[in-house]
Amino acid sequence: MKLDELIEELHILFDKEKVNIDAVKQTMESYKSNFDDWEKYAHFSPHRYTRNLVDRGNGKFNLILLCWSEGQASGIHDHSNSHCFMKIMEGQLKETLYSWPQNNDVEESLNVQECNYFKKDEVAYICDQIGLHRVENESHSNVAASLHLYSPPFDFACSFDERTGKAFQCPVTFYSEGGEIVKRK
Template sequence: MSGDYKLNPETLQELIESLHVLFSTDKVNVEEVQSVMENYKSDEDDWDKFAKYDHHRYTRNLVDEGNGRFNLMILAWGEGQGSSIHSHSDAHCFMKVLDGTLRESLFSWPSESEKRRAMNQIGVNDYQRDQVAYINDSKGLHRVENLSHSDSACSLHLYSPPFDSCKCFDQRTGKCATSKVTFWSKYGERTPFKPGGGCQSAVVEFEQPENN
């Protein structure tokens, strides 16, 4: 690994700088990334300007583009809002809860040989403030939800490599559709979706723990 990074970043900016160091080579260690993200303690003064809420759906708000190797974004979840069941387009996904509680429901991939069947749920995890979750497509699919009807929630997500579409699934039938993913805002400013805008990314090889 080239360069030094702060194992215990005190601010969001220090976390971003540490992530740039961790992603400065073609090989990245999953446990190192997860550890640095866990060690940053959430501070609303750091991330509040990026947390843009919408009454109708959760929002994806770009914080940093990671020199093409990753996207770092904040997802703002209003009361009762959640995602569909979705894949991650062969990317690595880290999710850190900044505020509130989020539930992750895990599902196995539907069988390609069966046309219509309810999806198999394989796990449920509840994540509190400062906890970090990790998933990739080899582990399965997931849905993330803010189950609270009185409190909003906020989370920090890192995707490597970046992607601009993923597969979404109907839990009742397993039916799959490709969905475009867009940013509600970039760097704290509202950014309307512009058709035709893809994301270019570098290829990064991840080192996985042997027991994963």
């Protein structure tokens, strides 16, 4: 299966009224990462990980290639009531799962639920009912890339301070769209 075929299969799955989470995960697992398929979306930055839009999924999902240079990590974040599938395309990523803050009026460290490691061609799933998470490339010598599917798409997410549990809303932006770097004003 090529990346274009994966995208076509995802469009078919998301054309239904109800989407089967297991079917989406299995479909993403069935695609074996091939750099030639996704090279045009692979834009890395030495400053922070990049979010590169691959496909808008007819408004029902966003398919995004995240490119992680050595040692880069996301903040601890939610998924704005969306489903999130993460397929490792290259390298290995660590996912740290956190419990939601118990009381918004009290500053309290976030509790780690578990840490998971995912390598090439493995698929992870998270939604807000599972908890919050941080994703990171712990390698200091290798880059990593992951293909994320978010359904429904969202423009804002909340990031959380690990020490206080306090949340702040931040916009979700793209470094590139369709392989072309987005020009910022």
